[in-house]
Amino acid sequence: MEDKASLLDGSLERFTRTQALLLSALACVGTTVIATPMLGYLDQANIVMLFLLTVLLVAVKLGRNAAILASVLSVLLFDIFFVPPRFSLAVSNIQYLVTFVVMLATALITAQLAAGLRQRAQESQCREQRTQALYQLARQLAGTLTIGQVVEIAQAFIKTQLKAQSAILLPNEAEPGLTAVSQEAALPIETHLALVALESGQRVRSDEISGMGYAPLYLPLRASMRIRGVLAVRFADHSAEPSDDTISLLETLASLIAVAVERLHYVEVAQATEVRMLTERLRSSILAALSHDLRTPLTALVGLADSLFLIKPALPTTALETAQALHEQAARLAGLVANLLDLARLNAGEVTLRREWQPLEEVIGASIKLLGSALAEHRIKVELPRDLPLLHFDAVLIERVFCNLLENAAKYAPAGSAIELAARQDGDTVEVSIADHGPGFPARRRDELFKMFVRGESESGKPGTGLGLSICKAIVEAHGGRITADNRPAGGACVSFTLPKGIPPVIEEELP
Amino acid sequence: MTAPPAKVLIIEDEKQIRRFVRVAVEAEACQVIEAETMAQGLLEAGTRKPDLLILDLGLPDGNGIELIRDLRGWSDVPVLILSARSQENDKIDALDAGADDYLTKPFSVGELRARVRALLRRRARSGEAASPLVEFGNIAVDLSRRLVTRGGEPVHLTPIEYRLLSTLLGQPGKVLTQRNLLREIWGPSYIESSHYLRVYVGHLRQKLEDDPTQPKHFLTETGVGYRFQP
Numbered sequence: 001m002e003d004k005a006s007l008l009d010g011s012l013e014r015f016t017r018t019q020a021l022l023l024s025a026l027a028c029v030g031t032t033v034i035a036t037p038m039l040g041y042l043d044q045a046n047i048v049m050l051f052l053l054t055v056l057l058v059a060v061k062l063g064r065n066a067a068i069l070a071s072v073l074s075v076l077l078f079d080i081f082f083v084p085p086r087f088s089l090a091v092s093n094i095q096y097l098v099t100f101v102v103m104l105a106t107a108l109i110t111a112q113l114a115a116g117l118r119q120r121a122q123e124s125q126c127r128e129q130r131t132q133a134l135y136q137l138a139r140q141l142a143g144t145l146t147i148g149q150v151v152e153i154a155q156a157f158i159k160t161q162l163k164a165q166s167a168i169l170l171p172n173e174a175e176p177g178l179t180a181v182s183q184e185a186a187l188p189i190e191t192h193l194a195l196v197a198l199e200s201g202q203r204v205r206s207d208e209i210s211g212m213g214y215a216p217l218y219l220p221l222r223a224s225m226r227i228r229g230v231l232a233v234r235f236a237d238h239s240a241e242p243s244d245d246t247i248s249l250l251e252t253l254a255s256l257i258a259v260a261v262e263r264l265h266y267v268e269v270a271q272a273t274e275v276r277m278l279t280e281r282l283r284s285s286i287l288a289a290l291s292h293d294l295r296t297p298l299t300a301l302v303g304l305a306d307s308l309f310l311i312k313p314a315l316p317t318t319a320l321e322t323a324q325a326l327h328e329q330a331a332r333l334a335g336l337v338a339n340l341l342d343l344a345r346l347n348a349g350e351v352t353l354r355r356e357w358q359p360l361e362e363v364i365g366a367s368i369k370l371l372g373s374a375l376a377e378h379r380i381k382v383e384l385p386r387d388l389p390l391l392h393f394d395a396v397l398i399e400r401v402f403c404n405l406l407e408n409a410a411k412y413a414p415a416g417s418a419i420e421l422a423a424r425q426d427g428d429t430v431e432v433s434i435a436d437h438g439p440g441f442p443a444r445r446r447d448e449l450f451k452m453f454v455r456g457e458s459e460s461g462k463p464g465t466g467l468g469l470s471i472c473k474a475i476v477e478a479h480g481g482r483i484t485a486d487n488r489p490a491g492g493a494c495v496s497f498t499l500p501k502g503i504p505p506v507i508e509e510e511l512p
Numbered sequence: 513m514t515a516p517p518a519k520v521l522i523i524e525d526e527k528q529i530r531r532f533v534r535v536a537v538e539a540e541a542c543q544v545i546e547a548e549t550m551a552q553g554l555l556e557a558g559t560r561k562p563d564l565l566i567l568d569l570g571l572p573d574g575n576g577i578e579l580i581r582d583l584r585g586w587s588d589v590p591v592l593i594l595s596a597r598s599q600e601n602d603k604i605d606a607l608d609a610g611a612d613d614y615l616t617k618p619f620s621v622g623e624l625r626a627r628v629r630a631l632l633r634r635r636a637r638s639g640e641a642a643s644p645l646v647e648f649g650n651i652a653v654d655l656s657r658r659l660v661t662r663g664g665e666p667v668h669l670t671p672i673e674y675r676l677l678s679t680l681l682g683q684p685g686k687v688l689t690q691r692n693l694l695r696e697i698w699g700p701s702y703i704e705s706s707h708y709l710r711v712y713v714g715h716l717r718q719k720l721e722d723d724p725t726q727p728k729h730f731l732t733e734t735g736v737g738y739r740f741q742p
Contacts, residue, residue, distance in 0.1 A: 292570070295596055296526055299618040303532035306621035310539045327620070334618045354600075354735070357707040359714050365725050366732040382725040390707055396600060396735035507711055510670050 015062065024058045024066035028073040032081055039082060047082050048099055052106055059111035067114075071107030075100045130249055133161055137253070141260040150260045151181045154231070154253065162246060163236045167215065168257065169194050170229040178230060187234055188214045194230045201227055203251070217242070219250055221258035228261040283348050287341060294337045301330040339467040342400070346474040353394040353478060357504050360388060360423060360432065363395050367402035374407060377415040383422045390504040391430060397475045398499075404468040405434045405495050412493065413438035428501050429481065435494040440487035449485050472497070518632050521545045521562035523553035523579075524594065525572055533566060536621045540628050550574040557583060564631055567611070569595040569602050577605050584610040590631040594619075600735050607689045607736065614687065614736075630685050646681050648729050648742040651720050653681060660720075667719050672697060676712050677720075680730065680740035689737040713738060 015023065031054045035047050051074040059067035079089055083096050137157050144150045151168045158166040167187045169178040178194050180187075190206070197204040197218035204218040215232035222228075231254045235242060242250075305326035308315060315323070345351050361384055368380055409419045413436035423432045441449060450473040469485070476483045476497045483497040520542045524530045534544045545560050547553035550571045557565060565583070569576040580591055593614040595603050603614050613627055644656035650663045655678060660667045669677065675697050680688065694702045694709055702708060713732075717724040731739045 291596065295617055296529070300526060300528035300532065302618040303536070303621055303624075304528060307532040307535040310535050310621065331618065331620075356710075358710045361714065361725050362710060362732050363734060365727055366734045368726055369731065370734075380726070384725065390711070394735075399734045505705075505707055507708060510672050 017065070020062040020066040021069055024062055024070045025073060027054050027058055028070055028077055030054075031074070032077045036081060044082055048078060048103065051078055052103060055103065055107040056110050059107060060114040063118075064108075064111040064115050067107045067111030071104045074107075075103055078103075127245075130161065130245075133157065134249070134252060134256070138256055141256055144260055144264065147181055147261065147264055150257060150264065154257050157253065158233060158250075161249070162233075165215070165234045165236075167232045168221075168229060169198075169232060170261070171198070187232060189232050190214045190218075194218050194232060197230045198227055203247075217250070219254040221254050221261060223255075223258040223262035225262060228258050228265070231257060280348070283344075287344055287348070291337075291341045294341075295334070298330055298334040298337060302327055302334060305330060336467070339471060343467060343471050343474060346471065346478065351397070351478065353397065355392050355394050355479075357390040357392050358395060360384065360391055360430070363393075363399050364402060364421060366395075367399050367406060370399070371403055371406055371410075375410050375419070378410050378413065379416075379418040380406070381418050381420045383420070385424060388423060388425070388430065389501060391499050392502050392504070393479055393499055394475075397478070401472045401475050401497065402434075404472050408468055408495075409434055409436035409438065409493070412436065425501070426498070429498040430501055431496055431498045433494055433496040435488055435492055437492040440491060440493045441485055443487075450483065469495075517541055517543045518563040519543045519545060519560060520564045520566060520628065521547060521553065521556050521560065522566045523547045523550065523556075523571065523576075524566070524568040525549065525570075526568075529568070529594075532621065533624065536624045537566070537628055539621075540625055540632070542628070542632075550576065550579050554579055554582060557587065557589070562589060563635055564628065565589055565591045566628075567591055567593055569593055569606060577602065577609050580606055580609040580611050590635055592627055592631060604689050604691070604736055607687055608691055612686050634685055646742070649720075649722070651729075653677065655681070662720060669719065670715075672712055673715055673719070676709075677716055680738065684740050684742050687733050687737055687739045691737075693737065709738075 028051075031050055035042075035050050038047065055067060055070045055074055058070040076089070078099070079096070080087060137153065140153045141150060144153065147170065154168060155166050158164050165187045167180045167189060169180050169189065172179045178191065178198065180189060193204050193206060196202075197220045201220045201222060203220070206216055215234040217233045217235075219231045219233070220227045220229075221231055231250070233250060305323050308323035308326075309320060314320070361382075364382055364384075368375060368382075406419065406421075413419060417437040420435045421433070422435075423430055425431075450469050469483075472495075473483050476499075480500045481498040483495065485493065485495050488494045518541075520537045522530055522533050522537070522544060524533065524546075525548050530546055530548075534546065537544050542564075545556050545562060547556050550573050553565075553567070553571075556562070567576050567579065576593070583589070583591070590613075591606075591611040593603065593606050593611045594617060595606070595614055596617050607614065612631060615623060615627060644654060646653045646655065651667075652661045653659070658674060660669055660674075660677070676693070679693065679696050690706050690709055691703050694705065697712075698705070698708055713730060714724070717727050717730050721727045721729065729741050731741050733739055
């Protein structure tokens with residue numbers, strides 16, 4: 001089959017049209033020359049057979065036009081040289097007309113059949129070649145490691161197989177729309193049409209723009225999960241309509257590219273996940289080690305400084321003052337370390353909220369109790385509406401927020417002034433505010449207050465690290481709330497934060 | 513003062529922490545026994561019969577919670593836990609297993625001495641016959657007649673409120689975990705319904721505290737449970 005196909009194909013490629021006609025004429029003349037000496041021995045009917053054979057061979061070898069020429073020439077030559085009266089076109093016997101008609105019909109039918117056969121063979125060979133090429137392409141694409149390689153391979157394929165220019169457009173993560181993956185000789189793209197192809201998942205064609213040098217054909221790269229991008233193609237012969245075969249080849253190609261792009265996407269996702277997991281594991285083990293290794297000596301330091309007070313006989317006053325200072329400094333350091341570790345854990349997303357439905361009142365009371373002597377010089381006024389619903393929050397973390405905010409207020413507001421704690425319902429949130437009568441926040445840097453290590457007054461004599469508000473922000477935001485810092489019109493700072501209300505669980509009334 | 517000094521067993525692996533805890537406990541006129549590991553601690557607890565156990569939850573050779581469970585099998589000696597702030601769950605588990613109180617690192621010697629004193633006092637009192645009369649602030653509770661008065665005026669409590677009150681009064685000073693209280697008062701199927709407990713503690717505070725937002729007797733141990741402070 002293959003041999004025959006190549007034979008047929010070869011004959012066509014070997015000769016041009018004129019050459020084929022000349023050869024056809026030569027074959028007929030040759031047959032006449034060979035048959036003339038046999039006239040004495042052979043019957044005319046058998047000589048016709050020789051001409052018929054010639055027509056058949058010409059039809060098979062040289063195509064339809066040559067075959068028609070051969071049949072007409074054969075009839076003429078047979079008539080002139082073999083049918084009496086010889087050397088004239090006159091036909092004495094009417095029965096030779098049948099010979100002519102049969103000859104002509106044979107020539108036409110044979111030529112038609114041969115031509116059809118040749119075309120089919122040619123087509124199947126072409127298909128086979130494309131299949132082979134597609135198979136090669138699929139194999140190459142399966143081995144790709146980057147999108148760049150995929151594009152390179154696909155472009156080379158389209159260039160050799162279809163003699164066309166192409167570009168692959170992929171959605172960009174940073175911005176909406178499509179961007180072409182790097183290409184050397186840039187093919188102008190009509191982005192709008194590419195987007196239509198991406199969104200509709202249909203092939204888009206526009207011949208109008210191809211004359212202007214734009215790519216006229218856009219195919220969506222459809223993978224199993226979703227459309228991964230668009231393949232734009234511009235044929236060298238851009239006026240011609242691409243055949244169905246070409247279109248279906250391009251569609252197969254598009255799906256092969258899509259699969260490769262999708263595979264690379266998942267490889268990327270898997271790699272990113274693994275890196276993230278490793279990072280997280282490392283971070284949490286560092287945090288755990290740090291928190292243990294820092295806390296243990298600090299606990300010892302605080303306690304040992306304290307234990308100096310218990311030595312009998314008592315140490316001189318100056319030594320005890322030093323011990324007290326040691327205790328305070330170590331406790332401050334412990335507070336700083338706790339804040340830093342908390343913030344690191346919150347930022348790392350390591351903290352899982354243990355949310356429970358509970359009254360706000362309780363955590364406020366616990367915070368005030370926990371701060372104890374730090375609030376001794378201030379009056380704390382708590383004003384909560386009686387109908388405040390239960391809220392869904394992590395008590396330990398929200399206690400940290402209250403402690404930080406109350407501690408801040410106590411630190412900056414003058415001794416003896418009031419710190420006011422209030423809450424009100426506002427739509428689907430509850431807003432809590434803590435206000436003092438201190439100097440307030442400096443207007444200049446208010447929006448930066450919640451950043452790490454930013455303090456209201458940079459050269460303040462008050463101890464502090466500027467971590468408190470960042471922790472509050474992280475905790476409140478983890479609960480789905482917002483936190484803002486403001487100054488009250490009457491003077492003094494006011495920090496407010498919101499907590500979402502949600503739908504509290506029903507408490508069954510107790511039977512009396 | 514003819515009574516022998518109370519014996520306190522300290523189980524802590526860090527030498528420097530052990531050292532100042534010893535100083536603090538000795539300042540309370542107690543005799544100190546030290547142990548570095550869980551195994552050694554359990555052995556000392558069995559042989560020396562201490563009156564108080566101070567236990568670090570982060571021991572290298574095992575989980576302190578296991579030790580408490582073991583210990584509770586044969587002893588009701590009070591247990592004070594030392595724990596880090598990030599170990600909230602361990603703390604709760606230890607309290608559920610039978611520990612009495614906890615201190616979060618870092619803590620001051622003053623706090624430690626106060627806890628030690630309270631626990632030893634409670635242990636000394638546990639031998640006495642329990643009185644049905646409990647008084648705190650201006651509140652008087654007669655457990656035998658189920659009567660609660662505030663400044664002489666009777667206070668009406670619902671059955672659940674009363675049960676919660678009597679449970680809390682039954683173990684003054686001890687931290688009772690949420691799980692513990694929920695199981696005791698509402699039953700095992702309510703263990704996850706902590707909002708019930710919170711709402712009813714709120715009721716008790718409304719009825720029995722001078723300032724419910726800053727309670728003096730029904731104290732919240734945030735994230736852990738409640739403590740009744742007479």
